[in-house]
Amino acid sequence: MISVLITLAVATGVGLLLRRRNGRFRRAVSSWPDAHQAVPGAAVTLLQISAERCAVCPQVAATLGDLAARTPGLAHREIRAEDNLDLVRRHDVLRSPTVLVLDGTGAVVARASGAVTADQAWQAVAPLLATSGTRDLGEAARAQR
Amino acid sequence: MPSADNSPRQTHAGIDPRGPRVGAVVTSLLLASVLVLGDRAAGRALLAFVVALFVAGAALGPARSPLGLVFRHLVAPHLTPASEREDPRPPRFAQVVGLLVTASGLGLALLGVPMALTVGAALALAAAFLNAAFGVCLGCELYLLGTRLRRA
Numbered sequence: 001m002i003s004v005l006i007t008l009a010v011a012t013g014v015g016l017l018l019r020r021r022n023g024r025f026r027r028a029v030s031s032w033p034d035a036h037q038a039v040p041g042a043a044v045t046l047l048q049i050s051a052e053r054c055a056v057c058p059q060v061a062a063t064l065g066d067l068a069a070r071t072p073g074l075a076h077r078e079i080r081a082e083d084n085l086d087l088v089r090r091h092d093v094l095r096s097p098t099v100l101v102l103d104g105t106g107a108v109v110a111r112a113s114g115a116v117t118a119d120q121a122w123q124a125v126a127p128l129l130a131t132s133g134t135r136d137l138g139e140a141a142r143a144q145r
Numbered sequence: 146m147p148s149a150d151n152s153p154r155q156t157h158a159g160i161d162p163r164g165p166r167v168g169a170v171v172t173s174l175l176l177a178s179v180l181v182l183g184d185r186a187a188g189r190a191l192l193a194f195v196v197a198l199f200v201a202g203a204a205l206g207p208a209r210s211p212l213g214l215v216f217r218h219l220v221a222p223h224l225t226p227a228s229e230r231e232d233p234r235p236p237r238f239a240q241v242v243g244l245l246v247t248a249s250g251l252g253l254a255l256l257g258v259p260m261a262l263t264v265g266a267a268l269a270l271a272a273a274f275l276n277a278a279f280g281v282c283l284g285c286e287l288y289l290l291g292t293r294l295r296r297a
Binding site for chain 2: 019058088089
């Protein structure tokens with residue numbers, strides 16, 4: 001009986017921790033700019049790394065793709081983790097999907113993992129689009145609403 | 146800006162994501178019962194039944210497994226139609242992981258290793274409960290780690 005309770009308590013702790021982390025963007029610094037991964041012409045690229053066995057990846061891809069389609073200067077690109085193990089190791093990608101936020105030069109400026117929502121992604125990229133100065137942010141904000 | 150999506154995923158017929166979730170609830174209850182019964186004949190027999198369910202789930206996939214059929218015929222008719230469909234491969238992979246964990250626990254327990262049944266059932270219960278309560282597929286999270294280690 002006690003083993004059941006301990007197991008469920010530990011699992012609940014892990015679950016709450018994962019839920020809290022889901023989609024939270026953290027600042028990141030990359031010493032390796034992945035210039036070829038950034039979509040040409042985009043001020044910000046959301047690089048989504050998806051494993052083949054991944055339940056939430058299609059949903060995240062649809063959400064981010066939709067946000068990118070509505071936001072000038074923002075691009076979304078999805079790559080297979082299995083085909084890019086080099087990049088997966090270099091950036092210590094542990095969970096699928098992981099979303100790397102790349103600036104125009106391909107440097108990683110932020111990252112998140114798990115079920116990213118449109119709102120979370122927007123909060124992370126809006127300041128970058130503003131400082132990139134190449135786009136009309138008012139238009140971007142209207143597109144978002 | 147258009148999405149430069151060189152999408153790695155083919156489209157699948159897809160399953161109702163609530164199916165594996167309901168299956169995880171049933172599996173959690175069974176595994177909790179195994180822990181309560183402990184390492185004796187009844188506990189081992191029930192764990193063997195869970196192993197058999199994982200074998201079926203891994204071999205047949207979530208749509209045609211016994212728990213999948215129970216969901217489709219007994220539970221789904223009482224629910225609103227699925228608003229979204231899910232790739233059946235991640236839950237199937239999770240069944241393989243569950244099979245490895247529970248079969249190891251049962252096998253070692255039969256060989257007389259102390260605590261093997263408890264540890265195996267507890268690990269599987271933690272994973273099934275995470276899926277049932279939080280929708281987290283632990284087997285899927287491990288998949289990427291496994292890929293990295295294999296080709297490291």
